Amino acid sequence: MDHTAVLALYDRDMREGAQADDPGARIERVGRVVRLVSSALGWNGVVWSDLDDSSADAAIAEQIAHYHALGLAFEWKLYGHDLPVDLGQRLEAAGFTPEPEETLMIGEVADLSLDAGPPEGIRFLPVTDRAGVDLVADVHAKAFGTDSSRLRHQLLARLAEDPDSIVAVVALDGDTPVSAARMELVPGTPFAGLWGGGTVEGWRGRGIYRALVAHRARTALDRGYRYLQVDASAQSRPILERLGFQPLSTTMPYIHGA
Structure with missing residues (x-):
């Protein structure tokens, strides 16, 4: 993989050319900034x-004023190759709070190792309705220890308005949901994004995450997507590297309250 070329393509298609990922959201291009504006239940923030x-x-101050006028908290999604080099420090000085850094990893689907299946006793259930979304939200809350109301809203909206743009799956041990993940397909681009991948404590370390990545990658390949993108935590990065994903940059959320 040509890292420089693929990173430039990612910046062009997925950031500067970003598409709204929620039926109620809109993309706004103002000066040299691209931002997504949604409801309080959606994701709001600067993507490029x-x-x-x-x-x-001045651009930072303008974004703060814009979102605060709407009464919305928002995120500035900062990448390691963004300029100026001290942009993160400028965001903190303006009142943003940084969250843990992740690694932007991209894999060319045809080159990934996709033979991993679910471990014994685990089955994968495609998510197509509200009951499935509830299972995903339940796993998310238990795996990450965070509120899942925003995720529930976004998944229900996507399934209702544009079901072909989202692939979600729950891993079950019997009837118990133990892991869940989703893939967002971006039409008109060669990219699909892997999100979620949370496993409830007690079922970790059994290969469920790896199998969910392979499951979604096979779906992406079937649908003609060339690249898969992941914002990888320190825990998931080694697994993704073994599957063939490569680190291209870092990404760090900077959060500003309403």
């Missing part, structure tokens, strides 16, 4: 910027 030392502070 092309700034320099002379323009960064």
Whole structure:
């Protein structure tokens, strides 16, 4: 993989050319910033910027004013190769709170190891309705220890309005949901994104996450997507590397309250 070329393609298609990922959301391009605006239950934030030392502070202030006028908290999704090099420090100085850094990993689907199946006793259930979404939300809350109301809203909206753009699956041990993950397909681009992948404590370390990645990758391949993208935690990065994903950059959320 040509890392420089693929990263440039990712920036162009998935960031500068971002598409709304929620039926109620919109993409706004203002100056050298691309942002997504949704409801309080959706994701709000800056996905791309092309700034320099002379323009960064004014652009940051403009985004704060814009989202606060709407009464919305928002995220500035900062990548390790974004400019200026001190953009993260400028965001913190403006009142943003950084969250843990993740690794932007991309794999060319045809080159990935896709033979992993679910471990013995685990079955995968496609999510197509509200009952399935409830299972995903239940796993998310238990695996990550966070509220899952936003995820539930987003999944229900996507399944209702554009079901071909989302693939979600729950791993069950008998009738107990123990892991869940989703894949977002971006039409008109060669990219699909892997999200979620949370496993409830007690079922970790059994290969469920690896099998869920392989399951979604096979679906992406069947649907003609060339690349898979993941924002990988420190725990998932080694698994993804063994499957053939490569690190191209880092990404860190900076959060600003309403």
